[in-house]
Amino acid sequence: MNEQEERLERFRVLGAGICSLMLVLGVARFAYTPLLPLMQQQAGLGVGAAAWLAAINYAGYLSGAVVASLISDLVLKDRLYRIGLVVAVLSTALMGLTTDVAIWALSRFVAGLSSAAGMLLGTGLILNWLIRHNHRSELGIHFSGIGLGIAGCAAAVALMSHWLDWREQWFAFTLIGSLLLIPALRWLPAPDRSTFTKGGQQMLDNPPSAAFMRLLMAAYFCAGFGYVVSATFIVAIIDHLPGLAGRGTLVFLALGAAAAPACIVWDLIARRTGELNALILAAVLQIVGILLPVMGDGLVAALAGALLFGGTFIGMVSLVLTMAGRYYPTRPAKMMGKMTLSYGAAQIIAPAVTGWLAGSLGSYAAGLHLAAAVMAVGTLLLLLLKLVERRDLSLSAAVTGTCPQS
16 A cells, blocks of 8 residues: 555544544534523423433443443444444434433433444544554544534534524434434444554553552543533523523534644644643643633633633543553553543533532532532642652663653
8 A cells, every 4th residue: 555545544534533423422412502592492491301311411421431441342343333323313313303301311321322432432443543554643633523513513503593493403413414424434444453553563552550540530530520511501501691692502613613623732732741741731721711601701701711611621532542542552442431431420420410500509600610620629630640650650660670751
Protein backbone atom coordinates (compact mmCIF):
# COMPACT_ATOMS: atom_id res chain seq x y z
CA MET A 1 0.00 0.00 0.00
CA ASN A 2 1.49 3.36 -1.03
CA GLU A 3 1.47 6.55 1.04
CA GLN A 4 -1.60 7.99 -0.66
CA GLU A 5 -3.61 4.80 -0.13
CA GLU A 6 -2.57 4.71 3.54
CA ARG A 7 -3.69 8.32 3.97
CA LEU A 8 -7.05 7.54 2.33
CA GLU A 9 -7.55 4.48 4.53
CA ARG A 10 -6.81 6.51 7.67
CA PHE A 11 -9.27 9.16 6.47
CA ARG A 12 -11.99 6.54 5.99
CA VAL A 13 -11.39 4.92 9.40
CA LEU A 14 -11.48 8.27 11.21
CA GLY A 15 -14.51 9.24 9.12
CA ALA A 16 -16.29 6.08 10.29
CA GLY A 17 -15.55 7.06 13.88
CA ILE A 18 -16.76 10.62 13.41
CA CYS A 19 -20.02 9.45 11.81
CA SER A 20 -20.56 6.83 14.52
CA LEU A 21 -20.19 9.42 17.28
CA MET A 22 -22.44 11.89 15.47
CA LEU A 23 -25.03 9.09 15.35
CA VAL A 24 -24.84 7.53 18.82
CA LEU A 25 -24.14 10.71 20.78
CA GLY A 26 -25.27 13.53 18.50
CA VAL A 27 -28.54 12.00 17.30
CA ALA A 28 -29.42 9.18 19.70
CA ARG A 29 -28.27 11.04 22.82
CA PHE A 30 -27.92 14.81 22.42
CA ALA A 31 -30.94 15.47 20.19
CA TYR A 32 -32.89 15.07 23.46
CA THR A 33 -31.29 18.21 24.96
CA PRO A 34 -32.45 20.86 22.42
CA LEU A 35 -35.77 19.02 21.99
CA LEU A 36 -36.40 18.95 25.76
CA PRO A 37 -38.11 22.40 26.02
CA LEU A 38 -40.25 21.53 22.97
CA MET A 39 -41.28 18.20 24.52
CA GLN A 40 -42.17 20.00 27.74
CA GLN A 41 -44.34 22.48 25.86
CA GLN A 42 -45.99 20.15 23.33
CA ALA A 43 -45.85 16.65 24.82
CA GLY A 44 -46.44 17.42 28.50
CA LEU A 45 -43.03 16.21 29.71
CA GLY A 46 -42.47 17.43 33.28
CA VAL A 47 -39.23 18.65 34.85
CA GLY A 48 -38.87 15.62 37.10
CA ALA A 49 -39.63 13.15 34.31
CA ALA A 50 -37.14 14.92 32.04
CA ALA A 51 -34.41 14.50 34.62
CA TRP A 52 -35.22 10.83 35.16
CA LEU A 53 -35.19 10.15 31.43
CA ALA A 54 -31.68 11.61 31.31
CA ALA A 55 -30.64 9.44 34.25
CA ILE A 56 -32.10 6.34 32.58
CA ASN A 57 -30.13 7.16 29.42
CA TYR A 58 -26.93 7.11 31.44
CA ALA A 59 -27.99 3.90 33.15
CA GLY A 60 -28.06 2.35 29.68
CA TYR A 61 -24.67 3.86 28.92
CA LEU A 62 -23.28 2.51 32.18
CA SER A 63 -24.66 -0.95 31.41
CA GLY A 64 -22.95 -0.81 28.04
CA ALA A 65 -19.71 0.23 29.73
CA VAL A 66 -19.89 -2.85 31.96
CA VAL A 67 -20.21 -5.05 28.88
CA ALA A 68 -17.34 -3.23 27.15
CA SER A 69 -15.06 -3.70 30.18
CA LEU A 70 -15.65 -7.48 30.12
CA ILE A 71 -15.02 -8.11 26.41
CA SER A 72 -11.54 -8.82 25.07
CA ASP A 73 -12.30 -10.37 21.68
CA LEU A 74 -11.98 -7.77 18.91
CA VAL A 75 -14.37 -9.58 16.55
CA LEU A 76 -17.12 -9.61 19.17
CA LYS A 77 -16.49 -5.92 19.90
CA ASP A 78 -16.81 -5.17 16.20
CA ARG A 79 -20.11 -7.10 15.96
CA LEU A 80 -21.60 -5.35 19.00
CA TYR A 81 -20.41 -1.97 17.70
CA ARG A 82 -22.32 -2.49 14.46
CA ILE A 83 -25.46 -3.73 16.24
CA GLY A 84 -25.27 -0.70 18.54
CA LEU A 85 -25.30 1.74 15.63
CA VAL A 86 -28.47 0.17 14.20
CA VAL A 87 -30.07 0.27 17.65
CA ALA A 88 -29.23 3.99 17.89
CA VAL A 89 -31.39 4.69 14.83
CA LEU A 90 -34.28 2.53 16.12
CA SER A 91 -34.24 4.15 19.58
CA THR A 92 -34.44 7.59 17.95
CA ALA A 93 -37.49 6.59 15.93
CA LEU A 94 -39.15 5.19 19.08
CA MET A 95 -39.10 8.63 20.75
CA GLY A 96 -41.50 9.99 18.12
CA LEU A 97 -43.91 7.06 18.20
CA THR A 98 -45.43 7.65 21.64
CA THR A 99 -46.07 10.00 24.54
CA ASP A 100 -45.81 7.17 27.07
CA VAL A 101 -43.05 8.03 29.56
CA ALA A 102 -42.33 4.33 30.14
CA ILE A 103 -41.63 3.78 26.43
CA TRP A 104 -39.56 6.97 26.34
CA ALA A 105 -37.58 5.53 29.24
CA LEU A 106 -37.01 2.30 27.29
CA SER A 107 -35.84 4.34 24.30
CA ARG A 108 -33.43 6.38 26.43
CA PHE A 109 -31.99 3.22 28.06
CA VAL A 110 -31.45 1.52 24.69
CA ALA A 111 -29.97 4.75 23.29
CA GLY A 112 -27.55 4.68 26.22
CA LEU A 113 -26.49 1.15 25.30
CA SER A 114 -25.90 2.25 21.71
CA SER A 115 -23.88 5.24 22.93
CA ALA A 116 -21.56 2.87 24.79
CA ALA A 117 -21.19 0.76 21.65
CA GLY A 118 -20.11 3.73 19.57
CA MET A 119 -18.17 5.60 22.23
CA LEU A 120 -16.29 2.71 23.85
CA LEU A 121 -16.27 -0.25 21.49
CA GLY A 122 -15.98 1.90 18.38
CA THR A 123 -13.33 4.16 19.90
CA GLY A 124 -11.38 1.13 21.12
CA LEU A 125 -11.48 -0.45 17.65
CA ILE A 126 -10.31 2.76 16.01
CA LEU A 127 -7.55 3.36 18.55
CA ASN A 128 -6.38 -0.22 18.09
CA TRP A 129 -6.32 0.33 14.31
CA LEU A 130 -4.31 3.56 14.67
CA ILE A 131 -1.71 1.93 16.92
CA ARG A 132 -1.53 -1.17 14.74
CA HIS A 133 -0.90 0.96 11.63
CA ASN A 134 1.80 3.06 13.35
CA HIS A 135 -0.27 6.27 13.55
CA ARG A 136 -0.31 8.57 16.58
CA SER A 137 -2.49 7.09 19.36
CA GLU A 138 -4.51 10.32 19.61
CA LEU A 139 -8.27 10.61 19.37
CA GLY A 140 -8.78 14.33 18.75
CA ILE A 141 -9.98 14.00 15.16
CA HIS A 142 -12.19 11.02 16.06
CA PHE A 143 -13.86 12.81 18.96
CA SER A 144 -14.68 15.86 16.84
CA GLY A 145 -17.73 13.77 15.93
CA ILE A 146 -19.25 14.52 19.33
CA GLY A 147 -18.98 18.29 18.92
CA LEU A 148 -20.22 18.09 15.34
CA GLY A 149 -23.15 15.97 16.53
CA ILE A 150 -24.07 18.43 19.29
CA ALA A 151 -23.78 21.49 17.05
CA GLY A 152 -25.59 19.74 14.22
CA CYS A 153 -28.50 18.70 16.44
CA ALA A 154 -28.82 22.18 17.93
CA ALA A 155 -28.78 23.77 14.47
CA ALA A 156 -31.28 21.19 13.16
CA VAL A 157 -33.73 21.83 16.01
CA ALA A 158 -33.41 25.62 15.61
CA LEU A 159 -34.20 25.23 11.90
CA MET A 160 -36.85 22.50 12.06
CA SER A 161 -38.81 24.10 14.91
CA HIS A 162 -40.21 26.64 12.43
CA TRP A 163 -42.03 23.86 10.55
CA LEU A 164 -42.04 20.61 12.54
CA ASP A 165 -43.42 19.67 15.95
CA TRP A 166 -41.47 17.62 18.51
CA ARG A 167 -42.63 14.28 17.08
CA GLU A 168 -41.79 15.11 13.48
CA GLN A 169 -38.35 16.29 14.54
CA TRP A 170 -37.59 12.91 16.14
CA PHE A 171 -38.49 11.28 12.81
CA ALA A 172 -36.25 13.76 10.97
CA PHE A 173 -33.40 12.81 13.29
CA THR A 174 -34.11 9.16 12.53
CA LEU A 175 -33.51 9.91 8.84
CA ILE A 176 -30.31 11.81 9.63
CA GLY A 177 -29.12 8.89 11.78
CA SER A 178 -29.84 6.44 8.96
CA LEU A 179 -27.61 8.47 6.62
CA LEU A 180 -24.78 8.56 9.19
CA LEU A 181 -25.12 4.81 9.68
CA ILE A 182 -23.86 4.01 6.16
CA PRO A 183 -20.27 5.36 6.40
CA ALA A 184 -20.04 4.41 10.08
CA LEU A 185 -20.55 0.76 9.12
CA ARG A 186 -18.84 0.63 5.73
CA TRP A 187 -15.64 2.57 6.39
CA LEU A 188 -14.44 0.70 9.49
CA PRO A 189 -12.50 -2.43 8.42
CA ALA A 190 -12.79 -5.78 10.14
CA PRO A 191 -10.49 -5.97 13.18
CA ASP A 192 -7.08 -7.69 13.21
CA ARG A 193 -6.46 -10.01 16.18
CA SER A 194 -2.67 -9.97 15.75
CA THR A 195 -0.59 -8.53 18.62
CA PHE A 196 1.89 -6.98 16.17
CA THR A 197 1.76 -3.66 14.34
CA LYS A 198 2.05 -3.51 10.57
CA GLY A 199 5.69 -2.51 11.10
CA GLY A 200 6.38 -5.72 13.03
CA GLN A 201 6.56 -4.27 16.57
CA GLN A 202 4.81 -6.23 19.30
CA MET A 203 1.95 -4.43 21.05
CA LEU A 204 2.48 -4.82 24.81
CA ASP A 205 0.22 -3.59 27.61
CA ASN A 206 1.83 -1.39 30.28
CA PRO A 207 -0.83 -0.95 32.98
CA PRO A 208 -0.57 1.78 35.64
CA SER A 209 -0.45 1.08 39.37
CA ALA A 210 -3.61 0.26 41.32
CA ALA A 211 -3.34 3.55 43.26
CA PHE A 212 -3.08 5.52 40.02
CA MET A 213 -6.16 3.78 38.60
CA ARG A 214 -8.24 4.38 41.74
CA LEU A 215 -7.44 8.10 41.78
CA LEU A 216 -8.00 8.46 38.04
CA MET A 217 -11.38 6.75 38.30
CA ALA A 218 -12.39 9.04 41.20
CA ALA A 219 -11.31 12.13 39.26
CA TYR A 220 -13.17 10.86 36.20
CA PHE A 221 -16.31 10.41 38.32
CA CYS A 222 -16.09 14.09 39.22
CA ALA A 223 -15.62 14.98 35.55
CA GLY A 224 -18.73 12.98 34.66
CA PHE A 225 -20.75 14.80 37.32
CA GLY A 226 -19.54 18.19 36.12
CA TYR A 227 -20.23 17.36 32.50
CA VAL A 228 -23.70 15.87 32.63
CA VAL A 229 -25.58 18.67 34.39
CA SER A 230 -24.69 21.28 31.78
CA ALA A 231 -24.85 18.85 28.87
CA THR A 232 -28.37 17.71 29.78
CA PHE A 233 -30.02 20.86 31.11
CA ILE A 234 -28.17 23.79 29.51
CA VAL A 235 -30.97 24.61 27.05
CA ALA A 236 -33.64 24.57 29.76
CA ILE A 237 -31.36 26.51 32.15
CA ILE A 238 -30.67 29.30 29.66
CA ASP A 239 -34.33 29.52 28.57
CA HIS A 240 -35.33 30.15 32.20
CA LEU A 241 -32.77 32.89 32.89
CA PRO A 242 -34.08 36.50 32.86
CA GLY A 243 -34.02 37.96 29.36
CA LEU A 244 -32.73 34.76 27.73
CA ALA A 245 -35.96 32.92 26.90
CA GLY A 246 -35.54 31.09 23.61
CA ARG A 247 -31.75 31.51 23.57
CA GLY A 248 -30.95 28.07 24.99
CA THR A 249 -30.63 26.40 21.59
CA LEU A 250 -28.18 29.10 20.46
CA VAL A 251 -26.04 28.48 23.54
CA PHE A 252 -26.16 24.71 22.94
CA LEU A 253 -25.06 25.32 19.35
CA ALA A 254 -22.08 27.34 20.64
CA LEU A 255 -21.26 24.49 23.02
CA GLY A 256 -21.18 21.99 20.18
CA ALA A 257 -19.19 24.31 17.91
CA ALA A 258 -16.53 24.65 20.61
CA ALA A 259 -16.46 20.91 21.21
CA ALA A 260 -15.88 19.96 17.57
CA PRO A 261 -12.22 21.10 17.32
CA ALA A 262 -11.49 20.90 21.05
CA CYS A 263 -10.05 17.39 21.15
CA ILE A 264 -7.54 18.20 18.44
CA VAL A 265 -6.46 21.27 20.44
CA TRP A 266 -6.12 19.24 23.64
CA ASP A 267 -4.04 16.64 21.81
CA LEU A 268 -1.62 19.43 20.88
CA ILE A 269 -1.62 20.80 24.44
CA ALA A 270 -0.97 17.33 25.87
CA ARG A 271 2.03 16.86 23.56
CA ARG A 272 3.65 19.90 25.21
CA THR A 273 2.46 19.60 28.82
CA GLY A 274 1.73 15.90 29.31
CA GLU A 275 -1.74 14.39 29.65
CA LEU A 276 -2.22 15.00 33.38
CA ASN A 277 -1.29 18.70 33.18
CA ALA A 278 -3.64 19.07 30.23
CA LEU A 279 -6.42 17.39 32.23
CA ILE A 280 -5.89 19.77 35.17
CA LEU A 281 -6.03 22.82 32.91
CA ALA A 282 -9.17 21.53 31.20
CA ALA A 283 -10.85 20.87 34.58
CA VAL A 284 -10.19 24.42 35.84
CA LEU A 285 -11.53 25.96 32.63
CA GLN A 286 -14.58 23.70 32.75
CA ILE A 287 -15.46 24.90 36.26
CA VAL A 288 -15.50 28.48 34.96
CA GLY A 289 -17.60 27.38 31.99
CA ILE A 290 -20.15 25.68 34.23
CA LEU A 291 -20.60 28.72 36.48
CA LEU A 292 -20.58 31.56 33.94
CA PRO A 293 -24.21 31.16 32.76
CA VAL A 294 -25.59 31.62 36.30
CA MET A 295 -22.95 33.98 37.73
CA GLY A 296 -22.52 36.19 34.66
CA ASP A 297 -25.01 38.64 33.23
CA GLY A 298 -26.83 38.03 29.98
CA LEU A 299 -26.23 36.23 26.74
CA VAL A 300 -22.52 37.05 26.47
CA ALA A 301 -21.76 35.26 29.75
CA ALA A 302 -23.92 32.30 28.74
CA LEU A 303 -22.16 31.98 25.38
CA ALA A 304 -18.72 32.35 26.97
CA GLY A 305 -19.61 29.63 29.48
CA ALA A 306 -20.83 27.36 26.68
CA LEU A 307 -17.62 27.88 24.69
CA LEU A 308 -15.46 27.07 27.72
CA PHE A 309 -17.56 24.07 28.69
CA GLY A 310 -17.78 22.73 25.14
CA GLY A 311 -14.07 23.27 24.64
CA THR A 312 -13.11 21.26 27.72
CA PHE A 313 -15.53 18.46 28.60
CA ILE A 314 -14.91 16.32 25.53
CA GLY A 315 -11.20 17.16 25.68
CA MET A 316 -11.06 15.53 29.11
CA VAL A 317 -12.80 12.42 27.80
CA SER A 318 -10.46 12.24 24.81
CA LEU A 319 -7.34 12.60 26.98
CA VAL A 320 -8.43 9.91 29.44
CA LEU A 321 -9.38 7.43 26.72
CA THR A 322 -6.13 8.15 24.89
CA MET A 323 -4.35 7.24 28.13
CA ALA A 324 -6.24 3.94 28.04
CA GLY A 325 -4.75 3.25 24.64
CA ARG A 326 -1.27 4.06 25.89
CA TYR A 327 -1.58 1.71 28.87
CA TYR A 328 -3.49 -1.06 27.04
CA PRO A 329 -2.72 -0.90 23.29
CA THR A 330 -3.94 -4.48 22.70
CA ARG A 331 -7.29 -3.99 24.45
CA PRO A 332 -7.99 -0.28 25.08
CA ALA A 333 -11.76 -0.77 25.35
CA LYS A 334 -11.35 -2.75 28.60
CA MET A 335 -9.82 0.22 30.43
CA MET A 336 -12.17 2.58 28.60
CA GLY A 337 -15.09 0.54 29.91
CA LYS A 338 -13.79 0.60 33.49
CA MET A 339 -13.22 4.35 33.34
CA THR A 340 -16.69 4.87 31.93
CA LEU A 341 -18.21 2.91 34.81
CA SER A 342 -16.97 5.73 37.00
CA TYR A 343 -17.96 8.47 34.55
CA GLY A 344 -21.31 6.81 33.90
CA ALA A 345 -22.17 6.38 37.58
CA ALA A 346 -21.86 10.15 37.98
CA GLN A 347 -24.10 10.64 34.96
CA ILE A 348 -26.86 8.61 36.62
CA ILE A 349 -26.60 10.36 39.97
CA ALA A 350 -26.17 13.97 38.78
CA PRO A 351 -29.33 14.36 36.63
CA ALA A 352 -31.48 12.80 39.34
CA VAL A 353 -30.01 15.12 42.02
CA THR A 354 -30.34 18.11 39.70
CA GLY A 355 -33.95 17.23 38.93
CA TRP A 356 -34.70 16.97 42.65
CA LEU A 357 -33.02 20.33 43.34
CA ALA A 358 -34.88 21.94 40.42
CA GLY A 359 -38.19 20.57 41.65
CA SER A 360 -37.52 21.76 45.22
CA LEU A 361 -36.03 25.17 44.39
CA GLY A 362 -37.72 25.87 41.06
CA SER A 363 -34.38 26.37 39.29
CA TYR A 364 -31.54 24.34 37.78
CA ALA A 365 -28.94 26.85 39.05
CA ALA A 366 -28.26 24.88 42.24
CA GLY A 367 -27.35 21.87 40.10
CA LEU A 368 -24.72 23.93 38.28
CA HIS A 369 -23.18 25.10 41.56
CA LEU A 370 -23.05 21.53 42.80
CA ALA A 371 -21.48 20.36 39.53
CA ALA A 372 -18.78 23.03 39.80
CA ALA A 373 -18.03 22.00 43.40
CA VAL A 374 -17.65 18.34 42.42
CA MET A 375 -15.37 19.38 39.54
CA ALA A 376 -13.20 21.28 42.03
CA VAL A 377 -12.78 18.06 44.04
CA GLY A 378 -11.85 16.27 40.83
CA THR A 379 -9.19 18.88 40.08
CA LEU A 380 -7.60 18.28 43.49
CA LEU A 381 -7.59 14.54 42.77
CA LEU A 382 -5.78 15.16 39.47
CA LEU A 383 -3.13 17.17 41.33
CA LEU A 384 -2.70 14.26 43.74
CA LEU A 385 -2.50 11.92 40.75
CA LYS A 386 0.59 13.77 39.55
CA LEU A 387 2.33 12.89 42.82
CA VAL A 388 1.33 9.23 42.46
CA GLU A 389 2.59 9.18 38.87
CA ARG A 390 5.93 10.65 39.97
CA ARG A 391 6.20 8.04 42.73
CA ASP A 392 5.39 5.21 40.29
CA LEU A 393 8.02 6.45 37.83
CA SER A 394 10.62 6.57 40.60
CA LEU A 395 9.77 3.02 41.73
CA SER A 396 9.94 1.77 38.14
CA ALA A 397 13.29 3.48 37.63
CA ALA A 398 14.64 1.92 40.82
CA VAL A 399 13.61 -1.54 39.61
CA THR A 400 14.99 -1.16 36.08
CA GLY A 401 18.01 0.95 36.99
CA THR A 402 17.00 3.81 34.67
CA CYS A 403 16.48 7.49 35.32
CA PRO A 404 12.86 8.51 35.89
CA GLN A 405 11.31 10.94 33.46
CA SER A 406 10.38 14.34 34.79
